[in-house]
Amino acid sequence: MLKYLKFSLFHCLSVPFLLGIILGGHWMVSGLLALTLVIVFGDLLFGDDNSEPDYQHPRVLNVLLYSALPALCLVFFAMMWSLSQHDLFGFGHFIQYVSGYDALAARQTNLFWHYGAMCLAAALLIALLGTVPAHELTHRTGDPVAMLTGRWLLAFSWDTAFAIEHVYGHHRYVATAKDPASAPRGRNVYQHICCSTLGGNISAWRIEAQRLSKKQQPALSTHNRIIRGIAMSLMLSAVALWLAGWQGLLAFSVSALLAKALLEIVNYVEHYGLYRLPNQPVRPYHSWNSNKRISSWASFNLTRHSHHHARATVPFYQLKAVPDAPQLPTGYLGCILLALLPPLWFRLMEPKLARWEQHYGAMRSQ
Template sequence: MFHYLKFFLFHGIGLLAALFLTLGGDWMTVGFLSIFLGYVMLDALLGDDITIPDYKAPGILTWQLWMALPLLSFIVFTFLWQVGNGDPLGYGALVQQLSGYDMAVARDTTSGWNLFWGVIMTGLMIGMVGTITGHELTHRTWDPVSMFVGRWLLAFSFDSNFAIEHVYGHHRYVSTTEDPATAPRGRSVYSHVLISTVRGNISAWNIEQERLKKKRQGLFSIHNVAIRGYLMSALILVASYLIAGWAGVLMFTAAGLWGKALLEIVNYMEHYGMVRNPATPVQPRHSWNTNKRFSSWSMFNLTRHSHHHAQGEVPYHELKPYSDAPMMINGYLTTIAVALIPPLWHKLMTPKVLEWDEKYATAEERKMAEAANRKSGLKSLQGVTYSEASTA
């Protein structure tokens, strides 16, 4: 039973964020810092989870994923309530009736600083509750319910096209120069967010165009999944306007774009610096992995990324920890924080990249790594070469 319950930690964190957003004011600032620091400390203290439970009732695990859509909708609603002026859906009155807490008074004390952290926390939840779950669900291309829920979750970060590019593009070209989501050595996370976003959308559009061409369906039609994805995000913007006016549209857009940026930051740290010949099979060694217990339990095993890329069709509860795979710096939020500080990132990751070359790369990949080192712009990499003996 415990192994089913542990994944409800994900929902608990989402509800905690909704509570902080409901309280408003300084609680939005305190809320983000508590969640972020809690992740960092618990990943550091709780160690790794390398268990491989046998789940007899996988349907429960699917329902846990589907629950993310109403949860994320509620989280975003609580934030938009704080942005607007009225009492949408009578939520403030209900909270006061049940608890005695006056949300309207608390909203009057909310500063621009509080709203900034409200955007950051809401975007974090869009990235975690939305993108992580949407990622898992849109891999289940055989299940229309999971695809429906997953694409709507991704629409909160203006990224329903992720369901196209990630499944049919990224998983094919991961750790190669043809993959928008794989960051080459030396690239900063900030440029990667922009480059990967643009290239990823172009790739998704091209993949969808090719699919429609094969089915002899019109590009600019209801059959175009990419266009439908844009419209889904537009509907969420309309809902934001109805809840909190133009301020709601602006604030949700900021939170959604931050959620999208988080996805690209995660892409950055999951495959940074790795190389692969696209003609060769994807192996567990072509992704950075982590088995930190708290990240694993609260992110539906997204942490077991090495197995996920080796077998993308395997559901999250069957992923193996692969303790011998190349490992990230730490858990996910810790690694995100390090990635946002490029000098620190390169200082910590350059030894890991060189270790990957030595320990995991094939002879062909070492030659590719040499070329990547020369192009990196990093002095710590540019002088590194591999002799014929080491690549034999």
């Protein structure tokens, strides 16, 4: 049963965030601390998970995937309740009724910096509960329920275009100059966030425009999935404004933009400095891999990125560890923190890129 339950870790990591908001005050940093400490130090302490179990009941894993949407909605509501001038839907009174704790009084002790920590934690949770499951679901292009759920998850980070660009653009052009998400050697992460965000959205629009052109439908219409996706994010922003005023809208907008930036940082660490010729098949060595136990469990095996790019249609629970693929220095959140310090990141990655060039550079024409 553990092989199924391990993928519920991302749900568990939302609990300290929710408890911190209920307890208020300095407890508001609980979500941020729990996320960073558990994932970063968990990867360091518990090592790699190279297991490849056989899952006889994939429906259990699908329940975990789809339950990400209500979980993310709960995180969103908790944010709005903490910022609202009212007791939304009587939540505070309900907490006091069942526990005896005066959550409304505790909320009054919140300071500005508490909300800053809340937004950072919310951004991590939007990425963890939203972008990661959406990545898996939007690869299931023949399943309309999966696609709709995935797009709503992406709407929380204002990034429904990802469902188009990632599947039809990134996977086609990965590790080439045509792929906005693949960072060339020497580019720092801050440059990449801007370049990949702009280039990815332009690419998504072109892909969608070409699709609509083949169907003889106008690009500027409700047939356009990008326009519909923007409407979904606008709807969430309107709900935030309605529930918690301009403070709620600001907090949601900041968290959403940070979550989008996190996605681009993950793209950065997954593909930094690796390259292939456009006519060369995508191989496991064209992506950085990580088999760190906690990162893998918390991200539906997204860290097994080398196999994912070699076989994009394989569901997350069938991805192979590929221990001989190029390996990142640590798990994903640890690499995100390292990438935010470009001199340190370059110092760690240059020897790895030199070894990659030595082992795989000669294969680039094959």
